[in-house]
Amino acid sequence: MTTRVANRLLKPEVLARLGSLDLIARTVVDGVTTGLHRSPHFGFSQEFAEYRAYNEGDDLRYVDWNVYARTDRTYIKRFQGETNTAVTLLLDTSASMGFGSPVSKLDQALFLVATLAYTTRKQHDSLGVAVFDERVQHFLAPSARPDALVRALALLENTHAGSGTDILDALSSLRASMTRRGLVIVVSDLYTDADELIAALQPLAHAGQDLALFHVLDPEEIEPSLTRISALRDLETDDTVIVDPAFLQGGYRTKFAMHCANVQQACRRIGADYTQVLTTDPLDAALQAYLRFRERRGR
Amino acid sequence: MSLLFPLYFLGMLGLGLPWLLHRFSDQQPEEKLFPSTRFLDATTPPVSRKRRLKYLSLLALRVLSLVLLCFLFAQPWFARQDQAVPARQHHIVAIDQSMSMRATQRWDSAVDQTQALLDELPSTDSVALFGFDNTVRQVASSDDQPGAIGRALSSMQPGYSSADYGRVMQLLNTRAAEHELPVKLWLVTDQQRSSLPAQLNALYAPQVNEFELVSVIEQPQFNVHLAAAAQTEDGVNLRVSVQLTASQSMDSADSNAAADESAPATQAQPGANDESVSVTEQAAREVTISVTSADQLLTQRTTLIAPGNLETVIFDELILPAGENPVLRVALQQQDALAIDNAVELVVTQANPTPVQLLQSDRDTSANAAVFVTTALETDDYASVSVVTGNSEQVPPDTAHIVTGRDLSADPLALDVLQFVDAGNNALVFDSRLSRSNDAAARAPREVGLVDQTHPLALGDIDWFGIRFYDVPPLSLIDNDRILLETTEREPILIERQVERGRLLILNDRLDGRGSNLPLQPAFVSLMHALLNYFDASTALPTSMLVGERLTLPANVQVLGPDEEPLLTLDASGRSGSLQLLQPGLYTIIGLRGEHVLRVILDTNESDLTTLDERVTRAWQARYDDVTVPDTGSGSLKLPAIDKRLLAQGNDNNRLSLWQWLLPALIMILILESWLANRRLDVRRDGS
Numbered sequence: 001m002t003t004r005v006a007n008r009l010l011k012p013e014v015l016a017r018l019g020s021l022d023l024i025a026r027t028v029v030d031g032v033t034t035g036l037h038r039s040p041h042f043g044f045s046q047e048f049a050e051y052r053a054y055n056e057g058d059d060l061r062y063v064d065w066n067v068y069a070r071t072d073r074t075y076i077k078r079f080q081g082e083t084n085t086a087v088t089l090l091l092d093t094s095a096s097m098g099f100g101s102p103v104s105k106l107d108q109a110l111f112l113v114a115t116l117a118y119t120t121r122k123q124h125d126s127l128g129v130a131v132f133d134e135r136v137q138h139f140l141a142p143s144a145r146p147d148a149l150v151r152a153l154a155l156l157e158n159t160h161a162g163s164g165t166d167i168l169d170a171l172s173s174l175r176a177s178m179t180r181r182g183l184v185i186v187v188s189d190l191y192t193d194a195d196e197l198i199a200a201l202q203p204l205a206h207a208g209q210d211l212a213l214f215h216v217l218d219p220e221e222i223e224p225s226l227t228r229i230s231a232l233r234d235l236e237t238d239d240t241v242i243v244d245p246a247f248l249q250g251g252y253r254t255k256f257a258m259h260c261a262n263v264q265q266a267c268r269r270i271g272a273d274y275t276q277v278l279t280t281d282p283l284d285a286a287l288q289a290y291l292r293f294r295e296r297r298g299r
Numbered sequence: 300m301s302l303l304f305p306l307y308f309l310g311m312l313g314l315g316l317p318w319l320l321h322r323f324s325d326q327q328p329e330e331k332l333f334p335s336t337r338f339l340d341a342t343t344p345p346v347s348r349k350r351r352l353k354y355l356s357l358l359a360l361r362v363l364s365l366v367l368l369c370f371l372f373a374q375p376w377f378a379r380q381d382q383a384v385p386a387r388q389h390h391i392v393a394i395d396q397s398m399s400m401r402a403t404q405r406w407d408s409a410v411d412q413t414q415a416l417l418d419e420l421p422s423t424d425s426v427a428l429f430g431f432d433n434t435v436r437q438v439a440s441s442d443d444q445p446g447a448i449g450r451a452l453s454s455m456q457p458g459y460s461s462a463d464y465g466r467v468m469q470l471l472n473t474r475a476a477e478h479e480l481p482v483k484l485w486l487v488t489d490q491q492r493s494s495l496p497a498q499l500n501a502l503y504a505p506q507v508n509e510f511e512l513v514s515v516i517e518q519p520q521f522n523v524h525l526a527a528a529a530q531t532e533d534g535v536n537l538r539v540s541v542q543l544t545a546s547q548s549m550d551s552a553d554s555n556a557a558a559d560e561s562a563p564a565t566q567a568q569p570g571a572n573d574e575s576v577s578v579t580e581q582a583a584r585e586v587t588i589s590v591t592s593a594d595q596l597l598t599q600r601t602t603l604i605a606p607g608n609l610e611t612v613i614f615d616e617l618i619l620p621a622g623e624n625p626v627l628r629v630a631l632q633q634q635d636a637l638a639i640d641n642a643v644e645l646v647v648t649q650a651n652p653t654p655v656q657l658l659q660s661d662r663d664t665s666a667n668a669a670v671f672v673t674t675a676l677e678t679d680d681y682a683s684v685s686v687v688t689g690n691s692e693q694v695p696p697d698t699a700h701i702v703t704g705r706d707l708s709a710d711p712l713a714l715d716v717l718q719f720v721d722a723g724n725n726a727l728v729f730d731s732r733l734s735r736s737n738d739a740a741a742r743a744p745r746e747v748g749l750v751d752q753t754h755p756l757a758l759g760d761i762d763w764f765g766i767r768f769y770d771v772p773p774l775s776l777i778d779n780d781r782i783l784l785e786t787t788e789r790e791p792i793l794i795e796r797q798v799e800r801g802r803l804l805i806l807n808d809r810l811d812g813r814g815s816n817l818p819l820q821p822a823f824v825s826l827m828h829a830l831l832n833y834f835d836a837s838t839a840l841p842t843s844m845l846v847g848e849r850l851t852l853p854a855n856v857q858v859l860g861p862d863e864e865p866l867l868t869l870d871a872s873g874r875s876g877s878l879q880l881l882q883p884g885l886y887t888i889i890g891l892r893g894e895h896v897l898r899v900i901l902d903t904n905e906s907d908l909t910t911l912d913e914r915v916t917r918a919w920q921a922r923y924d925d926v927t928v929p930d931t932g933s934g935s936l937k938l939p940a941i942d943k944r945l946l947a948q949g950n951d952n953n954r955l956s957l958w959q960w961l962l963p964a965l966i967m968i969l970i971l972e973s974w975l976a977n978r979r980l981d982v983r984r985d986g987s
Binding site for chain 2: 096099218221224228229230231233235236239240241242244247
């Protein structure tokens with residue numbers, strides 16, 4: 001019964017009525033059965049991992065003096081790290097994200113980013129958030145401070161759809177700020193070429209960041225239901241194109257599916273995780289995909 | 300095919316609307332937002348032949364529906380194929396039986412013309428013969444035995460009543476509505492101007508399809524109507540007043556000429572005197588009036604009178620002939636067109652004031668009140684007032700009216716007065732209480748406020764200006780009290796209290812000249828006379844009535860007609876009822892109070908033989924014809940063309956209206972259009 005109630009609550013249109021992103025995030029996370037996952041990086045926590053020989057330059061605080069007393073050798077004690085991963089959430093707020101009904105892509109993306117932020121802080125990871133369209137509008141550097149989640153949610157609450165998209169420029173400007181290795185999660189409708197996407201993400205991957213892309217889409221843009229000739233106006237450029245419904249039901253769908261496939265392939269090439277999220281999908285699937293992604297990276 | 304309302308074809312201008320809608324829709328596809336046009340290929344709106352046909356069929360349906368709508372409003376009709384066969388008609392032939400038809404040759408002409416008319420009617424048509432004056436009577440119809448109409452026509456005679464064309468037309472309209480066949484009305488009449496209704500619209504009978512006015516006027520006729528009254532004040536000297544009214548009719552030729560001459564120049568009111576007088580003005584004629592009694596000539600005088608004039612002749616040097624209730628005969632010596640109104644018989648009436656008893660039973664009654672009431676009632680010898688001390692049981696047995704002062708705050712009001720009134724008598728009760736305060740005059744005076752003008756007392760005719768009420772005594776009203784007069788502060792002054800029989804009026808004033816100035820004003824005399832008239836009307840029998848009127852009779856009376864034959868059966872005379880007086884002359888009413896002579900006189904208007912103006916008759920006739928009628932000045936006789944067309948469509952069996960077929964066709968087309976427009980969502984009803 002609890003699961004069923006939780007699943008119902010995870011539907012986007014239900015979440016939209018909750019209003020507060022904090023409440024939405026808690027609802028989603030609590031609705032999904034979660035387990036703690038291991039950090040892919042070793043740190044200095046309570047859970048023991050292994051011993052290794054002391055090398056010059058190691059911090060003497062981590063020398064196991066009991067072993068030294070018994071064996072007269074110096075060993076450094078290593079632990080399984082849990083809270084020392086930096087998670088940076090990149091949210092696309094371009095004008096095209098404003099499309100979708102009854103829940104727009106931006107709304108769904110906000111729910112998702114809030115949920116991921118909440119999960120991140122629940123695991124005591126550092127949380128960073130960046131909001132971009134043609135350029136980076138806001139950036140909160142990864143932080144493990146207790147108020148990191150609150151600040152991130154406050155930023156998300158005041159986020160609205162902007163103008164165009166330039167993911168290459170936006171990520172280039174962020175690259176300098178993300179010196180610490182960690183997870184970079186991009187939430188966008190990815191209206192960009194696959195090559196451009198590779199060019200934007202590859203430097204991050206090379207810098208040791210683990211990448212995950214959440215491709216947010218509305219069913220109406222995947223399979224438009226228009227049945228009459230219409231003038232479709234681009235939300236970002238204001239260009240108007242008169243389109244025959246026959247094309248929308250044929251050629252357009254093929255083109256769009258090819259675009260999605262290209263994006264997915266590009267992600268695979270740079271080792272990034274790709275997850276498609278529809279505005280009509282409950283968020284538990286996306287959250288579980290994220291957790292699986294963390295698990296994989298943890299191994 | 301003909302159209303009843305071709306102007307509705309202007310609606311065809313709306314045909315451009317669907318064309319514009321369809322054209323507009325092709326040029327302006329609906330704009331919608333889309334996240335990105337990156338993967339969209341611009342498309343020229345496909346203009347395939349199939350799609351054009353689909354739009355055109357929808358457009359054609361819409362245009363067709365508009366055309367049908369216009370046709371439906373225009374109401375097309377066809378003449379039936381069997382139009383060559385004359386349709387059956389119902390004919391109503393109505394003959395004027397009013398008194399004016401007694402004028403020389405009029406009745407004979409009416410009978411001859413009616414007979415000729417009946418002979419010419421198709422044998423397939425049905426006919427009903429009516430007589431009329433101010434009402435209509437069916438005399439015979441073709442449904443009766445063969446020859447019944449002819450026999451009925453020969454037995455018809457003119458009466459003494461006056462005609463009323465408006466009432467007659469409406470009554471005949473009701474009769475015409477009873478027939479499914481088209482009705483043609485023939486009105487055989489002398490076209491008397493005095494018979495026209497006040498509202499000329501009453502002449503229009505919408506149920507009558509055709510109308511023809513048949514005139515019986517063949518030559519100009521001159522007539523003098525004589526009315527007279529005789530009175531004696533002292534029982535010796537006699538005064539006879541004679542009133543002569545002259546009129547002259549025009550024949551058809553004269554009236555046509557008159558109409559043709561005056562029509563373009565004048566827009567005068569139809570029926571106005573100056574029209575006929577201007578063309579028929581003739582020299583005054585000499586008439587001799589004689590007054591006789593028991594075949595003995597008392598006096599005679601000759602005077603001149605011209606048509607359209609009123610002449611009054613007074614004989615005041617006569618001595619009342621000997622004998623009880625002498626009857627005088629006043630007659631014209633010369634013959635004129637209408638002999639029946641040339642002589643009248645008169646009963647000499649003595650000017651006896653009405654007896655009124657003034658009861659002084661209450662010691663509180665102001666002494667001034669008796670003086671004021673007596674003075675007002677006896678002004679012009681209107682009444683003779685006798686003062687009686689005591690209550691109403693002390694008044695003489697034949698007393699019908701009393702005036703008394705009582706304490707109006709008593710409940711019930713004085714019982715003896717109520718008993719007196721319940722016996723069928725009348726009473727005026729005024730307030731007898733003394734003034735409550737000496738400084739009454741210091742109070743703000745109130746004037747007369749609401750006056751009940753619908754009451755027979757006709758209080759609205761009295762000039763209440765200057766009447767002031769300073770101290771109106773409080774008065775408790777009971778249910779059904781009718782306030783006839785009150786002050787501006789709604790204090791009741793004159794009240795009529797409902798009683799079983801008789802009449803009881805309450806005057807809420809002490810009549811002392813202090814509480815109000817009412818008894819000091821001339822209006823008080825008028826009020827007292829009006830009250831007395833009102834009282835008298837409930838008990839007195841009339842002395843003169845118009846022929847044709849109904850006389851209301853109490854029980855246990857007998858009425859002798861002018862020929863001294865009893866008019867009531869034994870059974871009818873035992874109960875109250877009414878009697879219509881159909882003949883002029885002297886009637887004698889014999890009852891418990893003795894004999895009463897009632898004079899039934901002829902209607903002066905009916906003796907006026909002036910005929911209708913030709914323009915009025917043409918306009919009257921034209922309401923049923925499809926001709927343009929010149930404005931007669933009243934404007935009311937013009938029938939709107941739309942009414943005539945509707946009338947024609949509703950009743951003319953020779954016309955085949957198409958709306959029965961057009962309406963279902965329109966509905967089918969609209970359903971088809973709706974189905975086609977909604978079958979595919981891209982072809983919507985708005986054409987987009």
